[in-house]
Amino acid sequence: MGDTSVATQVAAKWRKKRGALIMALHEIQDVKGYVPWEDALEVAQVMNIPLARIYEVLTFYNFFKLDAPGKAVISVCTGTACYLKGNDKVLEEFKKELGIGEGESTPDRMFHLQCVRCVGCCGLAPVCVVNGKTYGRVSVGDVRNIIDEWRKKFDDEDKELSHG
């Protein structure tokens, strides 16, 4: 019920506007972290756009996710400045530490690892972004700490929930 209403609301809001599909998909992903199949179907019905057209768009653009990502989305910048300053090694370290590849999530759904094109913080290269928090001048040695920081954050939140 809750799930369906988000997509329907968003689609209804954009239905009458021009060039609305990508904007509607952005809004759904903002709320859910990805665009579930059911939501795409609802958008298709409400906005009267063939489902195939919606998937054409979803799969063309890097930004859209079709599966639920991990709780912490780790974005490693692969822009030129970051590459020159060794972010490829940082990426390898994340892969090793988390035991997953690029575009994958850990089995516990805690972490999702992805590469992004230039986040525009080249002055701070190399850069990683985790759930909107930017880490500048990252070294291979920082990787472990970044992962631990977020793991601890989620653990604390869980504890608070179970105690609360």
Added chain:
Amino acid sequence: MADMNEIDKRFDIHEIAKNKMADIDRYACTIYCCHSTGCKSSGSDDILELMKSAVAEHGLEGKVRIVATGCMGLCAQGPLVRVEIKGQKDVLYKRLEPLVARIIISEHVIPALKLEEGETFELPEFLNKYVLSLDLPFFTKQEKVVLKQAGHLDPEDIQEYIARGGYLALEKALKTMTPAEVAAEIKKSGLRGRGGAGFPTGLKWELAAKVPVVDDKFIICNGDEGDPGAYMDRSILESNPHDVIEGMMIAAYAIGATEGWFYIRAEYPLAVERIEKAIKACKKTRLLGNNIMNSGFNFNIDIRLGAGAFVCGEETALIHSIEGKRGTPRPRPPYPTEVGLWDKPSCINNVETLANVPSIILKGADWFSSFGTATSKGTKVFALTGQVEHSGLIEVPMGTTIDTIVNEIGGGVPNGKKLKAVQTGGPSGGVIPAVDIDLPVCYEELKKVGSIMGSGGMIVMDETADMVDIAKFYLDFTVDESCGKCAPCRIGGKQMLLLLEKIAKGKGTKKDLELLKKVAVAMQKASLCGLGQTAPNPVLSTLRYFGEEYEAKVAANEANNREAN
């Protein structure tokens, strides 16, 4: 009637400017806190809050104004804070820590405010290590037109923009110039597209103006800055959104557009937020809507976001993306000025191009063309990054040499390493070897050496850079970003990448090298859009200047093979 005047006054930009200036003048001290993506990443949110609370604790709200600004340029030294006190020298602080932010209020601002007129404040010794000298060549060698107000203005306050002369250019255009005169002035200024191709902006406007309006005509701002290693447009949108909006409105008036569209990367949430707020503020101040400034000019602006596709910077792909479709390019002609968004005539200008427009209208074409070279006028913003001491956002007159940019403004290559090359134009550009350090940066000269101006990424590489690897990095990017519509780009790019990987691994032969060049040239000639046509550039350019690095790898492999046999 008195009531009518009252209402009009609220929307009169001169009245707004007068009131806001009086308000600003009340303060003896202004603290500018950089609040753009770079400094926010370094913790400027905390600094801003601490400064505000310290000012409140000391009861200084009536004397000290704290402004959250856009980019101050030297992102690598952030968080940056600039303290300006009347009658005293301005001080720029770097790499601020939260504790030091509070100490600045108690040990710098408060004692300085207590001084009598004519007395000079001496900064306590221990604060000096946080001071960034404003006499650094990084600041003194720049010429700021587009970034003039960045770092000196609250980007979320339309009144402050107006107080600093904002929307006066729009008023001048609407009230004293015909649309044709506006386009002619821009043409005369010599302004060329800052997105990379360098098409004369005034000419584009004249072409767009000639197309009759049937239902709609659009002006589009291309904010799909996709080059890895470039963030000029993001900074401009973040630090002075009204400047770009004003430029767009003047363009709309010149070409007779009915509606404007911002197309911005979804990866730039702060830029999107600031443009959204700026549009809202314009509507509230009646600078957007019907009968703007009582001139009969009607105009509105909307935003559409990208979704992570480099090819959408290409204008026909961008149009498809705004329409909510896959961002694939189509052949031109017809050009968007005739058949564009929803098949209506559309004029597409880059962020930096539009940000230049208000100054040109206000100060005149002659003022603008006094900067730059014979064919490249004005200034250019660059994101100076890579192996350079002062990495950040800079603006220099066209024609400034690479030497001045890298060694003076940028402070040279760090760690005692030697400069090897400078890359411009991102994945569509090329490398400029260190021997060409005296090259003036302008459209023609860059083209001559096999690179392009591009949107303004400038990446400095030191002697340790592996040029084959760099070429592979860029090609890997364009192969990944190819939309797949045309075969030369889809297949050619992939084949080139395979060859490069083979060579980089030390498995390449002379024949591979020959084939690499052949595919590159075919791809340049046969691809549908700019992405495919320019994707081979980094390979061809590194081959041209650092061919020996390719050959060494190939020769080593062939020698190995001979030994094995």
